[in-house]
Amino acid sequence: MHYPSRRLPRLFLRCLSSGPHRDHRFLLRFAALAKELSDRPRAPPPPTRPRSPHPYDYNRLMSAHAESGGDGGAGADRALHLLDEMRGLLGRRPDAACFTTVAAALSSASRPGAALAVLDAMAADGVKPDAAACTVLVGVYACRLQQFDSAYGVVHWMGANGVAPDVVTYSTLISGLCSAGQVAEALGVLDLMLEEGYQPNAHTYTPIMHAYCASGRMHEAKRLLNTMITSGCVPSTATYNVLVEALCKVRAFKEVDALLEESSAKGWAPDAITYSSYMDGLCKAGRIDKSFALVEKMLSNGLQPNEVTLNILLDGVCRSSTAWSAKHLLECSTELGWNVNVVNYNTVMRRLCDERRWLSVVKLFTDMTKKGIAQNSWTFNIVIHSLCKLGRLHKAFCLLESKEFVATVITYNTLIRHRSVTGKANEVFLLLHKMIGEGIAPNDITYSLVIDCLLLYEV
Structure with missing residues (x-):
């Protein structure tokens, strides 16, 4: 270019x-x-009203607003408004998916209290929580409030009431523990998953990888990556991105180059976040010339620089x-x-x-x-x-x-x-x-x- x-x-x-x-x-x-x-x-903004009052259509629109985000969680506010509107309609009550979508959006917007209020409203309306709703509740307690006793309580309630926890539930709990620096306990939950016959995936391992990298335990991070590969769990691009960012912080740029060169052979594709993290590390090290060269590489791989990339440059x-x-x-x-x-x-x-x-x-x-x-x-x-x-x-x-x-x-x-x-x-x-x-x-x-x-x- x-x-x-x-x-x-x-x-x-x-x-x-x-x-x-x-x-x-x-x-x-x-x-x-x-x-x-x-x-x-x-990208065009999401539509303002669903075509019909059916819960499926409302949930699609809620999801669109939640994904659009906005300053101060505006997308979550719009989703919540639709939920309140739907609860006021005669004969068209929200289902578990609608409540779960809005609660997840509010949790993502760092508004755990509002997310809990939505789940309380779900119980008040007589809607039985499913595994997805319970997983969101685990995420609120573990990832947002760091109230791990409450998170464990939800998991135990699920088992006692015929709502089986799944890989996403356990991965969410592991993520919360890792964000609180409780890596040893997170590894204990990982062992529990394996004992109960659940196969961990990249979403399970990535928070542990992040915790290792954040504490400078690069040797354990690399060993975890090898463990994932040997056990048949293919690391995701997000997993590699965590490692790339950590390597850039210690200016191990040769190792980053090696990861990018081996990406095709190891079954992962670098994305805009990968290159942006690498550019950020290079710019901070005074190597802006190589950062601009990475723009050329991004374009040759079919990737477009985004606003984050632009601001790093x-x-x-x-x-x-x-x-x-x-x-x-x-x-x-x-x-x-x-x-x-x-x-x-x-x-x-x-x-x-x-x-x-x-x-x-x-x-x-x-x-x-x-x-x-x-x-x-x-x-x-x-x-x-x-x-x-x-x-x-x-x-x-x-x-x-x-x-x-x-x-x-x-x-x-x-x-x-x-x-x-x-x-x-x-x-x-x-x-x-x-x-x-x-x-x-x-x-x-x-x-x-x-x-x-x-x-x-x-x-």
Whole structure:
């Protein structure tokens, strides 16, 4: 694939030529790739209403909304709305599949309380839970709430009431245990599966692989992979992706290359996540040239770079060139035909902070606002930090009061830090009081900053 600079607008090229660095080949290649990605057709949104009030049609639409996702679990909210609508229809009550779909969507959106409420409503409506519904309940307790006694209780209830746990049920329990760092207990559940005659699959082993890699136990991770292969369980692409990401973190790029070379022979196909993880590791290691070469390899294998891939390359461009140049890339996004998003802006703003270009962050935030791109908490936290560094605390506080701004503990810690260094204890306590009043729990950093301020004030 070629990235011809002649297709780029003159304004952008002029910005590059006036920058502090003139080696911008990666910027040019990235700009062309961004335009190509933006030119691709977008997937149509799911329909708003089912064609008939039959539970099957409702469940299909619920699933479509759940898969579409959205900020703050909007897809789960739409699925829940359909469930409530269906429960209000005479003669068309939701079946177990409808309740299960909505509960799973809410659990995936990190709303375990709402998921439990849906399953409670299922019991209240007299709908008997099946294995799928019970598995979702196991997932809520094990993966979301880490209440393992309750998760085990559901499994025991299933066995006592003729609802046999299956491989998915046990794999879900193993996933929750691994995410809590209880790998030994997860291996015990794996042994129980084998004793009861269930054959583990890649979904069973992958959480264990992830737990090994997360704790740096690479030898056990590789041994687990060999165990899967020798036992006849073909590792999935997701399993290999976990290993690839871990190898990239320790910069074992030769081992990653070997895995990719052997992929066809071992029966797995690298996907966009595989290449994105590899690109991310290479960019962080300063090898952006090989990252762009992987784009060519992706395309030759019939894979298309996605927005995650694009943002990884943008971060690499910032590292290899300057965030100042990437800033101009964002400002010229309209002329480039690139559908820039909030993640792209946040990436460049963060790199501008690394270069201590606080004013450039504020200017980029203004450009973002003019283009009508919705900011998120990460955006505001970066801008708040930059305003504090510029000594514009009044503007930082005005931004805090903005209706569009949802503050986090990081926001308040930033403001408290800049107030505490001046010894203004009264303002620090006002911020702490406001923070608690908004339902934001202080963390260890918050209390440490407040204590430092008190010590400075006493001196």
